[in-house]
Amino acid sequence: MYKRQAPDPGGETQLLVPVGKAIGVKLFAEGVLVVGLSENEGAVSPAKKGGMKAGDLILTMNDVTIGSTEHLQSLLAENGEREAAFGVRRGRRLVTLAVCPKKGQDGVCRLGAWIRDSMAGIGTVTYYDPATGDFGALGHGITDGDTMALMPFGSGSILPSTVKAVKKGSSGSAGELRGNFDLSGDLGPLRANTDCGIFGTLPADCTLAAGEALPVGDAVEGPATIRANVSGDEVREYAVEILKRLPNASDGREMVISVTDPDLIAATGGIVQGMSGSPILQNGKLVGAVTHVLLSDATKGYGISMETMLLSLIHISE
Secondary structure, eight states: OEEOOOOOTTSOOOEEEEOOOEEEEEEEEEEEEEEEEOOBTTBOOHHHHTTOOTTOEEEEETTEEOOSHHHHHHHHHHHTTSOEEEEEEETTEEEEEEEOOEEOTTSOEEOSEEEEEEEEEEEEEEEEOTTTOEEEESSSOOBOTTTOOBOOEEEEEEEEEEEEEEEOOBTTBOOEEEEEEOTTOOOEEEEEEETTEEEEEOOTTSGGGOSOOEEBOOOOSEEEEEEEEEEBTEEEEEEEEEEEEOTTOSTTOSEEEEEOOHHHHHHHSSOOBTOTTOEEEETTEEEEEEEEEETTEEEEEEEEEHHHHHHTTSEEOO
């Protein structure tokens, strides 16, 4: 259990280092996630016949904890076509399903389900907390692209990354940062994947931990800046405008922001995928993080408040 106290409104102002550096992220699920059910010439798949659904998280097979997709395949090979009991988490419920795997023409036993156990990509670190060693990134959770469900967290880490190219955003098409990262070069472990961001810890001598700590504050409508890494390893501040505050909005859309900096617009078209987590600074305070881009206008997007991002850490279970 990873727990953190909520910021104390009556206590000292929290000081965090706004980072803005692009990083690689690798995340491994707890168990394996069912992302779809396969059909073979119209025949019902064994998984579907046994009651499995897309979005189910398979935790055990015949009381053996599943560690990866490869592990599940080996258990299926050992089990053959005998009925097997699968422990599945469906939402907040735990259910047991009886499924009879079937051999294909190649002799391999299968469930008839598309499964996934990990994800990797690029995002941006929002802050580092020098008092605790904690970091937060993305400002939103990592979701499975097929089910759109929050990826169930098992383990993970962040990795050093360099931005090599940018696909510019345009009306109707989201752009993206493209970079290289070393899957073996862990900077620090992840501890949680939440709707408000991913969180973990960094050693004090990590380069991401360097920089001046700023007080956490509340955003107001008006000029602000974001700290972003859209080329190589360079982190720069770019001018934006907070157009509107939307308190209590869900999905990290608590403020509407507009990129006004001509250099950033020239480089990226505005906000692109991979910039999620870029810290928003205003009046010398860290007030939020970039989360989404408007597909109709790449120069505009949304942000999450730092208060919401930090409050998501109150009761996090690994």
